[in-house]
Amino acid sequence: MKSYIKALVFGFFLLLPAASGAVVVIDPGHGGYDSGLVHITSTGKEIKEKDVALQISLDLLTDLRARGGHGRLTREVDRNMSISERIAAAGSKPVTAFLSLHLSGNGSFNIYIWNKPAQSGDLKSMYLLSNIQALHVDGSAVLAQAVQQALKGAFPDRQVAIYQMDLPVLGGIDGPAAMVESPSAADINYEDPANAARIAGALATAVMAATVSPSAPNPSVPAPGPSGPVKNSPAPPAGRIVPNVPETH
Amino acid sequence: MDSLETKPEHKKRKWAVVAGILAVFFAAGIMGGLLLSGRLLPPSPSVSNSISSGPEGSPVYFKIYYPVNGYLQMEERTVSPAPAGLKASALAVVNEFLKGPAGTPFSPVPSSARVLGIYFGSDGILYVDLSSEFRTNFQGDALSEFLLLRGLYESVLSNIPGIKDVKILIDGKEVQSVGGHIRADIPLGQATFANGASAQ
Numbered sequence: 309m310k311s312y313i314k315a316l317v318f319g320f321f322l323l324l325p326a327a328s329g330a331v332v333v334i335d336p337g338h339g340g341y342d343s344g345l346v347h348i349t350s351t352g353k354e355i356k357e358k359d360v361a362l363q364i365s366l367d368l369l370t371d372l373r374a375r376g377g378h379g380r381l382t383r384e385v386d387r388n389m390s391i392s393e394r395i396a397a398a399g400s401k402p403v404t405a406f407l408s409l410h411l412s413g414n415g416s417f418n419i420y421i422w423n424k425p426a427q428s429g430d431l432k433s434m435y436l437l438s439n440i441q442a443l444h445v446d447g448s449a450v451l452a453q454a455v456q457q458a459l460k461g462a463f464p465d466r467q468v469a470i471y472q473m474d475l476p477v478l479g480g481i482d483g484p485a486a487m488v489e490s491p492s493a494a495d496i497n498y499e500d501p502a503n504a505a506r507i508a509g510a511l512a513t514a515v516m517a518a519t520v521s522p523s524a525p526n527p528s529v530p531a532p533g534p535s536g537p538v539k540n541s542p543a544p545p546a547g548r549i550v551p552n553v554p555e556t557h
Numbered sequence: 558m559d560s561l562e563t564k565p566e567h568k569k570r571k572w573a574v575v576a577g578i579l580a581v582f583f584a585a586g587i588m589g590g591l592l593l594s595g596r597l598l599p600p601s602p603s604v605s606n607s608i609s610s611g612p613e614g615s616p617v618y619f620k621i622y623y624p625v626n627g628y629l630q631m632e633e634r635t636v637s638p639a640p641a642g643l644k645a646s647a648l649a650v651v652n653e654f655l656k657g658p659a660g661t662p663f664s665p666v667p668s669s670a671r672v673l674g675i676y677f678g679s680d681g682i683l684y685v686d687l688s689s690e691f692r693t694n695f696q697g698d699a700l701s702e703f704l705l706l707r708g709l710y711e712s713v714l715s716n717i718p719g720i721k722d723v724k725i726l727i728d729g730k731e732v733q734s735v736g737g738h739i740r741a742d743i744p745l746g747q748a749t750f751a752n753g754a755s756a757q
Contacts, residue, residue, distance in 0.1 A: 338737050345696055390733045391740065410738070413698040420699060474750065475699060476740045487738075489698050 332372055332379035332515055333398045335477065336365040337410035337487075340388025345411050347493035355493035357411040358386060360504065364409050364490065367508030368515075375516055378404075395480035403483035404519045405451055407511060408475075410487060415495035416467035417459050420487040421448040422479065423472035440482050447484035451518040455488060458514035462506055466491060484518065614638045619650050622711040623658040624665040624704030629711060632658060647675050647717050651685055654712045665705055667694035673729065681721035682744055683713055689728050692735050699738035703749055706735065710745040722746040 337357065338344035344357025365381055372379045382397035383389055389397070398406055412418045422441040441448070452470045459468045478485045488511065490496070496503050616637035622629045634653045640646045651672050657664030670691035676684040697705065706725075713723045722744035725735070733742045740748045 341693075342737050344737060345698070391737075392733070410698065413696075413701055418698070418700070471700075473699065473703065475738060477738070487699065 331399075331403055332377060332519070333382065333403045333406045333481075334365045334368055334379055335382040335394050335398070335406065335408040336361040337408055338388075339383055339386055342388055345413065345492060349493075349499070353499070355498055357493070360411060360490070360493060360498045361409045362386065363498070363501070363504045364508050364511075367505045368407070368409075368511050371505075371508050371512035372515065375512060377512070377516060377519075391477050392480075394477055398481055401482070403481065403485075405515050406478070406481045406483055406485035407455075407515070408477050408485075408487040409511075410489045411492050412489035413492055415491045416469060417456075417463070417491065418489040419452045419455055419468065419470045420473050420475055420478070420489075421445070421452045421470065422485065423474050439479055441479050441485055444482070444484050448478075448486055451484040451514070452486045454514040454518035455486060455511060458510040458517070459507075461513075462510035617646070617649075619653055620712065620715045621650070621653050622708040622715070623654075624701060624708055625658060625661070627700060627704070629704055629708055630658070643717065643719075644675055644677070647677075647683060647685075647713065647720075648672060650712055650716045651675065651709070654709055655691075665697065665701060665708075667691050667696075669694060674726075678724075681719065683717065683720045683723050684726060685709070685713075685723060686726040686729055691725070692727050692732065695736045697736055702734075702736035702738045706739055706741070706745045707749040710749060714746075 338361060339358045342358065344361070346357070347355045349355060362383070362385075366384075369379045369381060382394045394408070422445055424439070424442050424445075449470075456468045456470055459466070475487055478487060490507050498504055616635045617639035619634045619636060621632050621634050623632060624630075636649050636653065640649045655666055655670050655672065657666040667690055669688075671688040672685065673688055674684075674686035676686070678684055695702065695705070709725070710723050714720055723746065724744045725741055726732070727735075727741075731742050733740065735741050
């Protein structure tokens with residue numbers, strides 16, 4: 309009898325996150341007519357960003373579920389989605405984490421997070437649906453740092469940088485959100501499924517670490533600095549300021 | 558007795574005050590009407606009809622901004638003879654931009670893209686209608702797309718006076734995005750945070 313009660317209690321706590329809407333949303337970038345970056349291999353085969361993003365996303369979902377997490381995809385097949393459709397697919401309820409997966413144009417991992425924090429007192433700005441991410445800049449920074457740490461662990465030879473840019477796909481997400489660009493198909497052989505699985509494994513580790521305690525940052529993840537999300541970008545482009553942008557108008 | 562003699566004077570003053578207040582309200586009404594109809598507003602800044610150039614037939618120099626290695630880099634382009642009129646100048650600037658940076662084997666500008674039309678909006682926005690190749694032949698990540706659109710914006714604003722922002726159309730239609738990362742259904746200055754507003 310006692311074992312039944314134990315099982316019931318365990319099951320309740322296992323299902324609680326799903327029932328309360330606590331879910332990780334994974335957004336495979338591009339799709340349909342929008343192939344994203346296309347790499348042609350030495351054998352003439354086209355490796356398309358939309359397919360790689362979907363493969364990593366499916367692997368990530370499987371990995372998350374295997375670890376007891378709850379997740380869903382914005383698209384499960386090869387179809388085009390607008391940015392607003394992706395935000396809508398993430399749902400109107402708060403999410404535990406949102407990851408939009410893409411490829412970069414080089415051999416490094418790039419992690420983008422929202423830049424603009426909510427202005428206190430500016431209710432319109434704070435609750436504008438397209439700007440709701442402003443309420444989660446700190447949580448997104450924690451998520452980005454967890455992703456950075458996990459990817460560095462899995463790919464020690466790769467550069468993993470965090471950038472702040474108000475990408476529209478992140479703006480309407482009610483919860484910690486980041487866009488992750490994996491190295492291009494010219495730099496990683498995605499024909500070998502183990503590579504996509506390796507990236508997905510690192511992302512699953514990061515998501516689980518960042519969402520263990522939603523109210524407090526995981527101790528293993530460095531907290532964001534006092535002025536907001538940490539910029540850790542060895543490459544020049546960071547934030548809303550583009551280097552070398554002309555001042556003459 | 559004095560008070561009796563001064564009573565009509567009081568009445569006159571009262572009427573004068575009432576008439577004065579009514580006159581003020583009447584004047585305010587007229588002014589408000591004129592303001593609402595726009596007759597008293599300062600004329601909205603209009604796009605001037607010419608850009609500064611030398612004598613007729615002389616060349617004109619345009620500053621064109623391209624994404625190069627994660628930055629925007631300026632190239633000076635000479636167009637000779639100078640285009641006549643603002644619309645021709647704007648067209649020349651966008652055409653120069655679409656040529657891509659000189660001496661780069663892999664241009665960040667989508668290949669085969671053409672200008673289909675240039676329109677000046679009364680709101681100070683330049684509408685640039687591009688062929689579908691600008692979208693279909695774009696190959697890049699989020700930063701590349703950001704810099705491409707910002708480069709077009711900077712190129713136009715640096716050379717064409719009176720333009721406040723640039724909006725692109727693809728085959729005459731508004732599109733939500735060129736490469737799937739940055740919004741293109743709002744003017745480029747807003748989409749790339751150049752004019753104070755963030756992407757929304």
